[in-house]
Amino acid sequence: MELLTISNIGKTFTHQARTAGVHRVDLEVGQGELISLLGPSGCGKTTTLRCIAGLEAPDHGRIELDGTVLFADGTMGSRGVAVAPERRGIGMVFQDYALWPHMDVFRNVAFGLQGARRSRVEVADEVERALRSVRLWEHRDKRISQLSGGQQQRVALARALAPRPKVVLFDEPLSNLDTQLRDDLRLEILDLHRQLGLTSIWVTHDQEEALGMSHRVVLMNEGRIEQTGRPPELWAAPATKFAAEFLGATNRLSGTVVTADDQTLALAVDDGPRLYLTTRSPVAAGDRATAFIRTSAIKLIDKPSAGATNVVPAEVIGQTFHGDYSVVTMRLGGTAIKVKVDRLLDPSAAHRFAHLDPSQLIVFRDD
Amino acid sequence: MMPMTFLVIGSFQSAPPGQAGTWTLQNYDVLWTGDFLELVANSLALATTVTVISLAVGAALAIALTRWNVPWARLFESIAIVPAYIPAFVGAIAWALLLAPRSGYLNAPLTALGLPPIDIYSWGGVVGVLSIYSIPVVFLYLRPALLSVNPSMEEAGRLLGAGRFRVVRRILLPAIRPAILSSALIVFINCLADFAVVGVLGIRAHIDVVALRIVELTTKGALDTGRAAVLGIALATISLLGLSVIVRGLVHRDLATIGARHRMDAPTAVRPLRWLGLALCVGYALIAVVLPVAVLAVGSLQPYVSTTFSSGWTLENYALMARYPGALASIVNSVLLSFLAAAACAVLSAMLAYVVVRRRGRLGRLVNNLAFSPLAVPHMVFAVALVWTWVSTSGVFYGTKWILLAAYAALLLPYAMRAAVTAFQQLDPVLEEAGRMSGATRSRVGLRIVVPLILPGIVAGATLVLYQAMKEISASLVLYPPGEPVIPVAIWSLSYQGQFAQLFALCVLYVALILALVAGATALSRRGSRL
Structure with a gap:
């Protein structure tokens, strides 16, 4: 009532x-x-x-x-x-x-x-x-x-x-x-x-x-x-897009949709890797689109295991210390992304791999 | 506005108000016959000189008391305001007593020391006395402005390598420019309208100004209200010119961004400046308050003025004064009319300020401009205009003392408005909204929330009106009905007739009365705001 x-x-x-x-x-x-x-x-x-x-x-x-x-x-x-x-x-x-x-x-x-x-x-x-x-x-x-x-x-x-x-x-x-x-x-x-x-x-x-x-x-x-x-x-x-960004999905990656069928959704990030998504979105192959992901939905990995999806090489360009956690800024292709980690990284290891959780990537068609 | 229209009409009439006259231009002959140009030149020179001097001294006082860490600054702050309560013409009478060429109390020791006596009956005397009593106006405007300037603006200037005086000149003074210009305007217009100080001190030196001539034309045996109206228009025109110059200065500058009030925790103490500031404050207190009040008290207790004090002491002057026709009535009238004017202005300003602050827009601006416009009109011009208006319309109050009440309320409303507008600006509208949300109607919110919260501001404004009305002489002299004088009018006529014994006694009573009223009102509002 x-x-x-x-x-x-x-x-x-x-x-x-x-x-x-x-x-x-x-x-x-x-x-x-x-x-x-x-x-x-x-x-x-x-x-x-x-x-x-x-x-x-x-x-x-x-x-x-x-x-x-x-x-x-x-x-x-x-x-x-x-x-x-x-x-x-x-x-x-x-x-x-x-x-x-x-x-x-x-x-x-x-x-x-x-x-x-x-x-x-x-x-x-x-x-x-x-x-x-x-x-x-x-x-x-x-x-x-x-x-x-x-x-x-x-x-x-x-x-x-x-x-x-x-x-x-x-x-x-x-x-x-x-x-x-x-x-x-x-x-x-x-x-x-x-x-x-x-x-x-x-x-x-x-x-x-x-x-x-x-x-x-x-x-x-x-x-x-x-x-x-x-x-x-x-x-x-x-x-x-506004809802995604306002609710904390602050990493944005622009690209072109390469596959969009019932099983797969794939986005080729401009100047960067191809990402796979398990979330649904009304986009079609060939659309320009933007993917959003939270800083906490990205994991840093030293060595990728064979066949893992969405594991891409990334270069560390800076980090800020926040006490309980740190935020690492990385270059992923042509885009800078931020990743939340639970301790400070060793600054000597500049090259890492980032895993972007396919279930946490959200994509919207650009207008 | 209406009185000013009738003033213009009146200037073209051949007969005094109330009598049948014909349209004529003959009143305008004052503009080219006789000494009109000389009068205007005198008025302008006097007003300009006094404005410059009082700005300089007032600014120095204000800066010293807010920036130089002068010892006992709080005490001197209250002292610096006291001259505002003493009418300038009473000051003039006192200074005449101190510095009359032969019999002045101060000239006696001067000549004893072999120095030439100072003649107060001169341009210097008129300018000096008017300046002394204009300084508080400047001080009252500049002090809050200075307090609201963030000291870090000056500190930034010092860090960039500017010297102390360069910082004052290049940073501090421009930041308080609006306050400087506003106070300059008020001093300028007040001086234009002054005839009393000139009348007391200037006549022997044959100094005459427009305002004094208007008084002569409206109060002396041969009434010539038509010519007085012409001169009134001339005076108002000069005031408006001054106003437009200053308003242009106000509008065409980007005003420095001044934050909310900053607490001046510790003004930087610089020894030489501290003592210079102290000397300035003490000197001003002596000249403006202590000496004049003391000499009036002494004069009022002596059978006749004597610098040797050989004649002994007496209270006879007060008895004489009480028997003087109109003296006691004037005291009653002054107090009654001032209180009523203060009450009227309090109610009016509260209502108008609500419109100005809460309903911004065009109506608010219009009300604001109208309510503040009397500031730009010399009091006596307004009074002459009021005579024309009242007689030309039905004129119920004409010839009674209530016309004085109308004049006081209209002329002094801007002072109450300033206080009321500030009070409303400080009242967050959300407090009223909270009242509505608690289920109170508009009127209950007004009564229980708005009124109690703005009351201290309204009382402060009413206090200002109260003593300004007590001091008012220009309009009073033009408007007072026969047999019903107010104190300033009684003093003026005593002084004119040379009745010095009664004069000093009345002056002393007058100043004491004003100070007592102000002290009472201040104590009252303190207690009110502490509740």
């Missing part, structure tokens, strides 16, 4: 060149789902979120929540609908917390409860419940400036959850925190999501965050949805 339905949302900004517009975005979110809008900055993910929140009015399209129309354009003879943000029953956690500095923690959380006709006792109870759920009840009398960044974001979370919204929107809520804190808070939010049975939409540019916590990921680029799917699906089968 879908809780939130977004159809054909579009929004262009005429005078603010820096704000990303969106074009024909469709999205359905089920009850209890956690879904991520993932993409680089300027891809329209925040604009989409703000349209759902009611902070931005789309140029066209329709948004429905739990059977109620929140937004509908005025075309096709019907009168337009635009429910005010405060009446949508949606909560939001902002990137830079957006806590009110002139109120203490308690009042920040209580603010959203005082509008509806509730008694003081009821409000206090709800605030306590919300603040306890983020373990900040002891800090209720503190001023916002006395809290750390992580605590501030937890207050913002409590504030958004206190009125029990039908949907909670998260606008890059962890991006201002350092790594350790980010991981902790991410787990905490996941826990809350499960316990309270929330329905959440999470905006982020961090693929690890999106893949690690959401039921479904919506990958966006230049105002459009590139691909939607469960994280493992997205990881295994990016649908577009």
Whole structure:
């Protein structure tokens, strides 16, 4: 049962060149789902979120929540609908917390409860419940400036959850925190999501965050949805060049397709070797195409065994040390590729062989 | 804008406002008969000299206090602002007392030392006093600008081999160019509009300027509002010329990119500069605040002015002053009107600034330009224009003190606007959005989130309006209704009549009142922002 339905949302900004517009975005979110809008900055993910929140009015399209129309354009003879943000029953956690500095923690959380006709006792109870759920009840009398960044974001979370919204929107809520804190808070939010049975939409540019916590990921680029799917699906089968590169398949090899039948797919890399792929792609022999592969899907081998496929000579031209792993840059024919290895290479051995896993190569026809 | 239109109409009328007149060009005879050109030349020379001097000293003060690690810099920062609270014409009266050729308190020791006495009743005197009280304007504009310039820009200059003074000249001054030009504009226009300092110190030296002539034409027995309007237009034209020169300077340069405020942890301490800066600050504090206030206090406690202090001390002057018709009323009026003007400007500026900041676009720019335009109009020109407007329309308030309130609110709105616009710019719109997302309506968000957060800025702006209104003399003198003076008007007439005993007493009360109001308002807003 879908809780939130977004159809054909579009929004262009005429005078603010820096704000990303969106074009024909469709999205359905089920009850209890956690879904991520993932993409680089300027891809329209925040604009989409703000349209759902009611902070931005789309140029066209329709948004429905739990059977109620929140937004509908005025075309096709019907009168337009635009429910005010405060009446949508949606909560939001902002990137830079957006806590009110002139109120203490308690009042920040209580603010959203005082509008509806509730008694003081009821409000206090709800605030306590919300603040306890983020373990900040002891800090209720503190001023916002006395809290750390992580605590501030937890207050913002409590504030958004206190009125029990039908949907909670998260606008890059962890991006201002350092790594350790980010991981902790991410787990905490996941826990809350499960316990309270929330329905959440999470905006982020961090693929690890999106893949690690959401039921479904919506990958966006230049105002459009590139691909939607469960994280493992997205990881295994990016649908577009953008999806492949954004999800970490950063090595790109251009070439010409030489064979493309039911059994074999082979690509002759420009100025380089012939590669075999076991993945499927709608390409035909003779097409110009680009193959993508992750740095972790390439293995370095000292001597090739006889008859191995996709083992090609490669020259090491540099490496960078990252602690747990190193990244080796190699020349493969005319292209430079990067390979992730688990220890530093002996710099004297410049010539190696690279094995490119045929099941991890993805190819797309060039336009 | 409307008052200015009526001013132009009025300049073509043969009769004073309110009376039937015919269209005529005869008022324009002031332009070629008599000494018009001399008046304009005097006005321009005075305004230019004062602008240059106060820019130089103000910039030096600001740089010393933000860059040279002067001892007790915080104390001197507050002292450097105090002269802004002292009306220039009160300063002129005080300096006349200090440096009158024969009876000045400072000239007595000078002649005793065999030095020639200094004559304050001269061009030098007028320029000096006007400069002293224009310096805080420059200082107030330059200090925040200097603080916002990233010191690493200067450090980079030093590392590239530029000397300390070359860095100031080539890097620091260009970076704060907008603030320099804005403060220059305000000083220039204020000086053009000044008649009081010239009136106190310049008359004996036969110095006359356009502004003083306008006052004579509108307040003396023979009212000649038509000719006053012509002179007002002339003065406004000169101001606009100055404005356009400066605006061109503002627009046609790429402004240096200045980051957010940088904390100046430790300004580099250079001994000779530190002490030079200290001397500058002490000297300025003495000249602008300590000496004038002290001499007025002394003068007000003596039965008659005497440099030998032989006549003893008395409070009689204050009693005389209290009996002077209009003196007490003027105190009540000044305080009442200033508070009301401050309140009106606070409310107006908050609403207008919201439009300017949140609805950028064309409407925002229009409101912005309109709200700031009074800065470019000399106060008394506006007042003359207001007389024409009020009489030509229905004129309900004409002849009552409320016309003063209208003038104060209109003229001082830009000061409140600056503060309000800044307050709104610092208010992240996301705080309002968070309120909406928490289920609050637009009006509840405004009341519970926006108002509390901008209040400190609005109060600061209102404080500025409060003491500017207390100090306002140009428009007041043109507009005050009979029998309802404000303090500056009462001081002006006491000074004109030579009632020195009451004059000094009122001056002392006046300065004390302004300082008390400012101190009270500052304490109030401090407490408010700490909440």
